[in-house]
Amino acid sequence: MRLYYFKNAEDLARQIAGALGLDAKLVEERDFPDGEVLVRVEPAREAILLARLYPDVNKNLVKLFLALDALSDYGADRVVLVAPYLPYARQDRRFRDGEPISVKFLLSHLRQYPVSHLIAVDLHKPYIGDYVAGLRVVNVYPAEKYAAAVRRWSVDVVLSPDAGSLHRAAALAELLGVPYNYFEKFRDRETGEIYMKPRGDVSLQGKSVVLVDDILATGGTLVDACKNAKLLGASAVYAVVSHCQLLGNAREKIKGCVNALYCTNTIPCEYSSLDVSEDLAKSISAIL
Structure with a gap:
């Protein structure tokens, strides 16, 4: 081979x-x-x-x-x-x-x-x-690496920006020993403004939040989740994303909201602090 x-x-x-x-x-x-x-x-x-x-x-x-x-x-x-x-x-x-x-x-x-x-x-x-x-x-899915990266922040809750990434939030939350949830979108009937909040009766007041997703392209979804988390009282918001494309002005958007961003090196960028080569090697070894 x-x-x-x-x-x-x-x-x-x-x-x-x-x-x-x-x-x-x-x-x-x-x-x-x-x-x-x-x-x-x-x-x-x-x-x-x-x-x-x-x-x-x-x-x-x-x-x-x-x-x-x-x-x-x-x-x-x-x-x-x-x-x-x-x-x-x-x-x-x-x-x-x-x-x-x-x-x-x-x-x-x-x-x-x-x-x-x-x-x-x-x-x-x-x-x-x-x-x-x-x-x-x-x-x-290198959840262990993600957990090691954010554990230093004493995370209180893991959130995904939508239901589609809930399985990612669940994997990370299990390793951190904290609850997880996802954001739902709502529209204000009077103003027409769209806002987000965690599903169910969940308080973010004073909590340290980690957002988790697979792709960061323009940054719109992640930043919307970050802003809404802070509006709901989150003391800090961190993000872990597997593939960071960072298109357009995504970098400026992220810097204006997220306290820290961790990405893997599947797509190299200045935030690619999580090396997945060991995880890939283990997966290859398992099938050889």
Whole structure:
């Protein structure tokens, strides 16, 4: 078994290869002036392919499929694909008639190659792996690392910005030994203003709150939750997010509200203090 990696994932590749005692080989990449791309990978019967697909998602996906095609053509029997952040996972169902289920499309194309497993960190929805038969999807959620990061703040409650991330809040809260909940949105019938509050009769007065979510894109959802938590009396609000894209003016929004932000290095940024290479190595080891 050999570990192949794309250049933008070299930091993770070195840590994973070292933990597993594997030889790590760089996938050669070329970008042509007209926008086309080319890759080269050494043939192998069994391979681990590590691909950091964000940013430049569409170009990196083409490179990934070219690498998989080359491995397949040269007789690879088994490929374990490691994609720390899986793009297109947010389109996990049809929101309007005529739309594709984008993540199903992506997974079904992976299945055309000898990909036995897909390992990803904190998939948008856990059920994504059920879309394609024959492809084992491993969803890594490094809750222990999240708990270690925020434990210093004497957390009182863990909240998710909506019901969709409640399972994330539950996993972190169990390790911290604190309650968890999620925000519901309400509209003021007189002013039309939308506000948020935790589901049920939950007081945040004087409490230290941790918000948890999978993706931080523009920051709107997280900042709305943070502002409403403080309006409800929270003494401090911290945030743990798996994939921090930080688009547009998200950094300014976050700095204006959240007391501290912790992100993983699935998408490197200045907040990527949580290294998931050990968690990925353990998941790989479990299936080899």
